[in-house]
Amino acid sequence: MSIPRLYLDDTLAEGLVVEAAPGQAHHIGTVLRRGPGDEVRLFNPRDGEWAARIESIRKDRARFAVESQARAPVPEPECRLLVAALKRDAMDWVVEKATELGATRIQPVLTRRTVADRANAARLSAIARGAAEQCERLAVPEVTEAAPLHRVLDAWDGVPLVVAMERSVAVPARALALPPGAPLALLVGPEGGFMGAELDDLRRRPFVVPAALGPRILRAETAAVAGLAALQALLGDWA
Structure with missing residues (x-):
């Protein structure tokens, strides 16, 4: 037992x-x-x-x-996940898997095509805590309230933000010119992708690093898990 x-x-x-x-x-x-x-x-x-x-x-x-x-306590490298708010079951699953993959902060964001207009941060925090208990992490990721994407970007602190941009000219994740072990973050858009104005805004931000997650179009929850796994394997604590 x-x-x-x-x-x-x-x-x-x-x-x-x-x-x-x-x-x-x-x-x-x-x-x-x-x-x-x-x-x-x-x-x-x-x-x-x-x-x-x-x-x-x-x-x-x-x-x-x-x-x-x-x-003994072991420091974890900072690895944030920003994900367009999803429907309840999908969002629960993303939080659980992101915790297992070492995300240190999970920020739901609201975009033009977001399918949900809120996320229950208290319930999602409980899911993250349960996942940390199961996967033998020592830390539980912070889960924040959902906020409009532009507001989150305006307040960003400069940590490199890798953005999964489907059907766009972007380098594959393995070619990212980022220092291993440094703080990083991943942004995953909504079902249907970012709108043109949102992509233009992202490309203007100096901290945004466009990246491709392979040749196929992924569901948002799949992209979140695939992107975190790729970043952790290449640049994070899997490396």
């Missing part, structure tokens, strides 16, 4: 007793049927991963006794 992993933002250190985050007691006690004395793993990017045991548990509350460090 595998040992459950739980993300906790509290300080983790030997000898401490920490409270479960909201919802964790129900998951551990009711869903996983664990009780006092059972092992858990607690983690966050600041303190690493720690072996712990359930000290007490009720329907909506639990306390964990922290025992010893199982894994």
Whole structure:
């Protein structure tokens, strides 16, 4: 039986007793049927991963006794994903897979052809947390509220933004002239692609790096996963 992993933002250190985050007691006690004395793993990017045991548990509350460090904290390279807001099921899937692929921030954006006009950041954050617990990451990506693409671009901090531009003249991902390990970001457009004015605006931005993701037209959720995998393999922590 595998040992459950739980993300906790509290300080983790030997000898401490920490409270479960909201919802964790129900998951551990009711869903996983664990009780006092059972092992858990607690983690966050600041303190690493720690072996712990359930000290007490009720329907909506639990306390964990922290025992010893199982894994030291390891910094993750910055890898952001900007993706045109998708319908609920597709957006949930993208957040889960982007977390597994090492995205450090997930920003839904609104474009002319976006199929959804909002994204539930709280629900998506919970999905990201669950995915991090399952894939043995120490960090949980930040999921931000959806915002218009032009507003996000206007406030951009200069990190290279790789834009998947279908049917456009762009170098393949393997030819990107970017330093490995440096902060980077990926932007994936909506179903049907960016409109001409949006592409013109993107090309004018000095931090935008157009890239091609192969010879086929990809669904938005496929492009997000394929693009992140390519960037992580070529420039990120897979390299």
